Amino acid sequence: MGEIHARVYSELPQSNLVAIVDVDADRAKKLAKKHRCESAQNVTELIGKVDAVTISAPTTEHFPLAKPLIEAGVAVLIEKPLAVDVNQGREIVALAKKTGCLVAVGIQSDVIQSSRR
Numbered sequence: 001m002g003e004i005h006a007r008v009y010s011e012l013p014q015s016n017l018v019a020i021v022d023v024d025a026d027r028a029k030k031l032a033k034k035h036r037c038e039s040a041q042n043v044t045e046l047i048g049k050v051d052a053v054t055i056s057a058p059t060t061e062h063f064p065l066a067k068p069l070i071e072a073g074v075a076v077l078i079e080k081p082l083a084v085d086v087n088q089g090r091e092i093v094a095l096a097k098k099t100g101c102l103v104a105v106g107i108q109s110d111v112i113q114s115s116r117r
Contacts, residue, residue, distance in 0.1 A: 001056040001079050001106075002020075002022075002031075002054070002056035002057070003031060005054045005056055006020055006031055006035050007035065009035075009054075010035040010036070010037070017035055017036075017037045018037055018038060018046065018049055018050050019032065019037050019038040019039060019040050019045070019046060019049070019050070020032045020035065020037060020038075020039050020040070021039075021040045021041065021042065021043050021045070021046065022039075022041065023041055025039070025041055028040065028041060043055075043065050043068060043069055044068050046069070046074065047068065047069070047072040047074060048072075050074060051074070051075060052074065052075040052076070052077065052102075053069055053074055053075070053076050053077070054076075054077045054078075054079070054106070055076060055077070055078045055079060056079045056106075057079075059081055059083070059084050060084050062078050062079075062081075062082065062083050062084065062088070062092075063083050063084065063088040063091065063092060066078060066092055066095075066103070067091075067092075067095065069101075070092065070095045070096055070099055070101045070103060071095065071099060073099055073100075073101050074101070075101060075102040075103070075104075076101070076102070076103050076104070077104050077105075077106050078092075078103065078104070078105055078106065079105075079106045080105050080106060080107050081105075082105050
């Protein structure tokens, strides 16, 4: 999903894709080159450089990735599910309320067509 988000952000005229972050430096560099942006291995490198971030990583990484960004006031879109468990989800919500930071959960939905007979 991260690659899809990067492609879409790079194509939107109202956005500026700043960086691709991945613990795999080679993968980050490859995608960054493709989308003409920077690469990084840690989300904290984005603080002060971006207004918003999409987190598209394994669910176990959602909370540790989101926490420093929310604390820094960076708006975060987290791919579903929000967190690995209810406690982490509640902590993300509490951090968002405390900081006034925008946090949203990305949910892809399929369009179902129906016909009336």
